[in-house]
Amino acid sequence: xxxxxxxxxxxxxxxxxxxxxxxxxxxxxxxxxxxxxxxxxxxxxxxxxxxxxxxxxxxxxxxxxxxxxxxxxxxxxxxxxxxxxxxxxxxxxxxxxxxxxxxxxxxxxxxxxxxxxxxxxxxxxxxxxxxxxxxxxxxxxxxxxxxxxxxxxxxxxxxxxxxxxxxxxxxxxxxxxxxxxxxxxxxxxxxxxxxxxxxxxxxxxxxxxxxxxxxxxxxxxxxxxxxxxxxxx
Numbered sequence: 001x002x003x004x005x006x007x008x009x010x011x012x013x014x015x016x017x018x019x020x021x022x023x024x025x026x027x028x029x030x031x032x033x034x035x036x037x038x039x040x041x042x043x044x045x046x047x048x049x050x051x052x053x054x055x056x057x058x059x060x061x062x063x064x065x066x067x068x069x070x071x072x073x074x075x076x077x078x079x080x081x082x083x084x085x086x087x088x089x090x091x092x093x094x095x096x097x098x099x100x101x102x103x104x105x106x107x108x109x110x111x112x113x114x115x116x117x118x119x120x121x122x123x124x125x126x127x128x129x130x131x132x133x134x135x136x137x138x139x140x141x142x143x144x145x146x147x148x149x150x151x152x153x154x155x156x157x158x159x160x161x162x163x164x165x166x167x168x169x170x171x172x173x174x175x176x177x178x179x180x181x182x183x184x185x186x187x188x189x190x191x192x193x194x195x196x197x198x199x200x201x202x203x204x205x206x207x208x209x210x211x212x213x214x215x216x217x218x219x220x221x222x223x224x225x226x227x228x229x230x231x232x233x
Contacts, residue, residue, distance in 0.1 A: 002025045003066050004020055004028070008030070009072070010072045012119050013070060027045055030052055031052075067094065068093065068095070070097075077100060095113045099117065099118050137150040145205050146203065148203050151202055153165075160193065162194065176201045177201040179198070179201060
């Protein structure tokens with residue numbers, strides 16, 4: 001059975017705990033706040049009220065053989081850096097650390113975090129394209145050059161089959177699934193006739209999604225001037 005440690009129960013740590021607790025695995029949690037540990041102790045295998053800044057505490061509580069350690073110590077940047085270093089020295093297989101800033105993330109990466117997570121940044125990347133385009137309903141960056149997105153078909157596509165529309169050739173997008181009222185239909189036949197307002201789950205580059213949606217979703221210059229500070233007297 002796989003075993004995971006969560007060190008720090010700020011928001012990201014709590015969400016990771018919620019998701020891991022749905023799986024068949026052992027979960028070990030460390031946090032210095034008694035009320036947080038008391039609230040989750042029945043959901044985990046082991047829960048410890050302890051200060052993670054102490055290296056001896058980490059080496060005593062976290063097994064070297066653990067499958068992964070997740071670090072979320074909120075805005076305690078120094079402590080998260082120290083804990084990452086402690087775990088790296090122990091030889092922990094995988095270290096996932098939440099970063100509060102780009103500089104914090106760079107340091108975590110340098111000292112040995114295998115995965116650095118920027119929850120606020122990732123949330124913004126997913127939300128802004130949906131705010132900006134009426135044709136995009138979900139936006140999930142996989143990397144710099146790959147996005148999975150939920151897009152509404154154009155009116156001009158309605159009544160045509162998937163083969164006739166040929167999204168891959170026309171827009172560089174690959175259809176993954178078709179969204180129905182009861183969820184996603186994973187197999188989409190080439191003979192399927194598209195209906196107005198149907199939602200497709202597609203993959204492609206950010207530029208391909210932008211081209212399909214007809215909106216500027218990628219980074220560019222804002223040429224509007226004079227929209228800054230306004231004073232009212």
